[in-house]
Structures are given as C-alpha cells and as structure tokens.
Amino acid sequence: MNKTELINSIAEKSGVGKKEVEAVLNGFMDGVTEALAGGDKVQLIGFGTFETRKRAGRTGRNPQTGEPINIAESSVPAFKAGNKLKDAVK
Numbered sequence: 001m002n003k004t005e006l007i008n009s010i011a012e013k014s015g016v017g018k019k020e021v022e023a024v025l026n027g028f029m030d031g032v033t034e035a036l037a038g039g040d041k042v043q044l045i046g047f048g049t050f051e052t053r054k055r056a057g058r059t060g061r062n063p064q065t066g067e068p069i070n071i072a073e074s075s076v077p078a079f080k081a082g083n084k085l086k087d088a089v090k
Contacts, residue, residue: 003025006025036050036051036077044082046084046085047081047085048079048080049080049082050079054074055074055075056073057073058070059071
C-alpha cells in the first residue's frame, strides 16, 4: 500500500474528504519526523513506537578496492510494533 492508497482507504472508512485526510497524514508524518530529529520518541499505544537508535561506528571495506574505511556513528529511525498490531498481523 502506498501513500495514495492509504489516503483513499482512510477517506473511505472515515467519510472525510481526501484532501483533509492528506493534510492530516502529512501533519502526522511531519510531527513524527520533527520528534525523531529532536531525539524524542513517538508512542502510539497498541500500534507501536517510533524512535531513534544509535548505530555504532565501525570499520568497513570499499567493495571496489578492498581498502578498509571508517564508517561513522549515526542515528537511525526505528519502529517497534505494539501488541495490538502484532496480534492483528498474526
């Protein structure tokens, strides 16, 4: 399911117009993005938690030359599914 299909599904189920659903969905995504960029986590009880995790620095290899390279530490977004979502998917 892509973003357009999700908007159509929400609009159909809620009886709200597609433009309003798209505005709310964009607002949700912007809010989650801002929270994660600020180091916060977003917890939706029963659905899941969006958070950032630290990925440690490490040594890798350049696939073309085989030379070792240093890969810097970074923060990556992560999602942990909640119990209701896990049960629904089973």
